Every structure is written in structure tokens, then in C-alpha cells.
Amino acid sequence: MPLTEQPVLSVKNLTVHYGDGCPLCAAHLEKNRCSACGTVWAANDICLDVFPGEILGIVGESGSGKSTLMQSIYFDVEPTEGQAYLSDYYKGEKNIWMASSAEKRTIKNNIMGMVYQNPILGLRMDYSAAANIAEKIIAAGSRNAGQMTERAKELLTAVEILTSRMSEAPKNFSGGMQQRVQISKALANNPSLLLLDEVTTGLDLSVQAKVLDLIRKIIAEFGISVLLVSHDLAVIRMLADRTIVMLDGKIIESGLTDQILEDPQHAYTQQLVHSLL
């Protein structure tokens, strides 16, 4: 990876805690929770860069802070501390977390796309699949219904959903289909960064494989940079160029995916890799 390139996304010292914190926090963390004051340090001093065209994987057990990180980047969770920069927002010179709420909306619509772990967060379950995609296009300023429908058809086809089903509501779709509608919605405005939070978790193994294949295809087709979160190292191994390992809200290891798989340094990572083999 040519590290001289400007990252698409750069996160600096992201910390999210639930609770007020206390002077004892640093020395009294049990996993991610301070035993003195009960504050949960969901994300703790996270730094990362996503470079153009790469897939950066984040792996970690349940509760390690993966969704907290993703939702902070997507403005759903308010960071306690830290900065984040997007190359498409003031050329990466302004902290996106300081943007006005109107600007944040624009960033969410035009620069980033998010696929939530829980599809209820990412979809309007009662609106048609086409309207779910159109929502993004409307928010980006288009007022041409025909073009929205054309784009919806194109995107649904890309995720292998029959266009004949586009007027149906996602609440009637299977879990795998819901994730695919989320993916097409996330891609609606050709964002430069795609955030995928456990896209395949909870799906049947055969459906998982299909969705993963599809993601690989789409990433190549759209030339998009991706931040991919999973608790499943097998998923990360399939897709990620580089990998970050999180534990208790902190980054404990990072490097090329192959390197981490071959030569894990941290005891937790070793255990993770071992269980994969």
C-alpha cells in the first residue's frame, strides 16, 4: 500500500465513553469498563486510515467497540474525543465531527454509505425498496422520479434483487435481501467510502457466501474504499487488504491481513487465528 497517498478516511484518537469518567478510569479498566465509576470506554483512542481503493478490515469480539467506531464515523454516535477527516470534505483539512448538522447530512448522503449490522437502522422497513434507494438520491438534490427509479433498478440488479420486487417493502424480505437493499442504498450516490458493519452476521452460511461474493464484485465494480467490520476472521480474511484487531475498545494489532494471519503478535490475535485454522 503506497502510504504517501492521502487517505480517504483518517480517524485520529477517537474515544467514546458512556458515563462521565473519573481520575481512576485509566488504571481501573476491567475490559472496557472502569470498576471505580462504571464508565464504559466503548472506543478508546482509535487511530486508523483508509486508503483509496482498499478494504480495511476490523475484527474483534462482541463488545470490542466495532459498531461504536462505525457509527461515530457515520455521525450516529457522538464521539467524546477525537477527529476524523475525509479527503472529499475540505480536502481532508476539516474535522468532520465539527461539521454543521446540514453538512453532516450532505456527507452522509454523498461521501459515505453505511450498511448497518441491524437492517432496521439502515432501512425504512415500510417503504418500498425503490423508495429506500430514492431517499438517498432525493437527499442529494434530485427531483426527477424517473431517474431515481432507473438508478434503483440498476442498483438492485447489481445486488441481484429482481427489479420486479422493487415496489415491495423490505420488511417482507429475507435477512440476506435486506442487507443487499442496504448495500444498494449505501451505493446510491457513488460514495467514496463504504462502511460495512457485520453485513453477513446472522445470515445462513450459504447466503453469507453469496453476499460476500457480491460485495467483492461490487467493490471492484464501484472502485470504492471500504471499512469492513466483522467479529468473524474468516470474513475479514476473504475481503480485507489490511486488518485492525480490536479488543475492549482499543486497537491491539494492525497490519496486512496475510501478515496478521501468518504471524499474529498479540495473544488475543493468536487465539483468534488459531481458532480459524
Place this chain on the structure above:
Amino acid sequence: MNKNYNYAFLDEGSKREIRRSILKAVAIPGYQVPFGSRELPIGRGWGTGGIQITLSLIGPEDTLKVIDQGSDDSVNAVNIKKFVRLCTDVPTTTDTREASIIQTRHRVPEIPMKNDQILVLQVPIPEPLRIVEPREEVTKKMHAEKDYAPIWLQLYESLIKYKKITIGTEYPCMVENRYIMNPSPIPKFDNPKLNDSQCLYLFGAGREKKIYAIPPHTKVTSLAFDDVPFEKESFKGKKCRLCGNENTYLDEMFDSDTGEKHYQCSDTSYCKEVRMKCH
């Protein structure tokens, strides 16, 4: 005039305060201005927002017309007229041209209004975004940030599901490219009359305590996609059975004896006028 009440029922301070809200509404077309809605001897939901506007503006020089669903003779219209007359002695009329203030529910008169007239609309739900967002603090923010995607989405969904936009009344419109506004429960047939009009439109919602306005010659467009133009109700092939008019808003009547459907002008005073001319 009943001397037990102040002129126009409300005390002068209250009227002045309501007029201040009206001025603010006129200064920011389409923006919902909160106002301290007063108690009236009329139940909320019976047009108290509109009545308060009328009472705060009316003076001895005025002539008042009140219509409800297009009719001057409905119980509600008659009662409002009675009430205003009781506390002002202002003359009332059914002739659209004669009135200086017209208070209405559901309709804008068929006869175009002029620049010395005010149309006061009684509004039950002033918030056009309420159908997509129940929380007042959120809709406020959406207006402030011009975040209107959800309402457009609603229209798009209607196109996807029914191949056309199915909203009949309270069809949202954009005022001067800034605020989306609910034109109260007028049929979308009347929406185009709001654009570039001669008269002043004032909207009052008593229960929700909001006043908003469309001053003369304001640009008001009914929301429509670039490729799917706005369409008002069409009464093609139908006409008023009383006056024969083909280009007014028609009410559908159902004769339960004969089982027949027929149509009649909803604006009763206009219908009457046309008939007088014919005969």
C-alpha cells in the same frame, strides 16, 4: 353589538399580540409563527385559529364573509358570522367581491380575490411534515435546515405504489423556494390560486397555536417531480347540475333514493351568481 364584550371580543392587548404574529408571518412567507392562542366561546377544532386572526384584524370598515366547505350557509359558517356580528356589528355578505375579509375552511373562492381582500384559512394541522415526522422539535429543525427529503420520499413512494401522487387535500407546497407549507385542508384544486395572488392569505391553527401567511405575489408551487407534473383534481366530463359550470370544484352528491351520482359546485355563492346571470 353586545357591550359586555370588548370590540371583536378579544382585549386590545391580545389583538395587538396576534397582529404582531401576523406581521412576522407576512415577513417570512410560509414560516409557522407561534402565537398565544386565546380561549374563545367556541370549541377548539371549530376554527378558533382563523377566528382569532379575523377578530384581531376586523374593524368597522370591514365586510365579512364566512364559508365552510365552500358553503356560506353551513352551521359552522353561520355561527361564526353570528359571533363576529355580535361583538363588532360588522356587516356580513355571501358575495366574494363585497367582502374585505373572508374566513374559510376547505376552500378558496372560485372568484379570484383582489389586493384589498384577506382570506383567512382555518387550519387543523399546520405542520406539513407531520405525516413523516411526529416530533415537533424534529420538524422545526427540518424546516430550519430545509431538510425536506422525507416529504419528497413520501411523494415518490406514492408514485411507486400507485403510479401517481395520491394526496388529495393538504397537498404540500413550497413557498418562495424556502419553506414547505401545508395549505390547510383545501383541495389541491385550489393550490394554484395561492401562487402570485393579489390577496393576502393568512392561516390560523388554534389548537396548535400557529399562524402563517402568503403575502400577495408570493411564489407558491405545489411539490412535483421534474418529470411528473403537479395535477389538480379533474372533473372532466362532469358539470354542476345546478349552474352547468365545468371548471369549478365540484362536490359529488349521492342520491340515496335513485342511487344516482351527481355533481354540484362546492362554492355555493358562486354557483348562485352564475345561475342569476343565466336566467
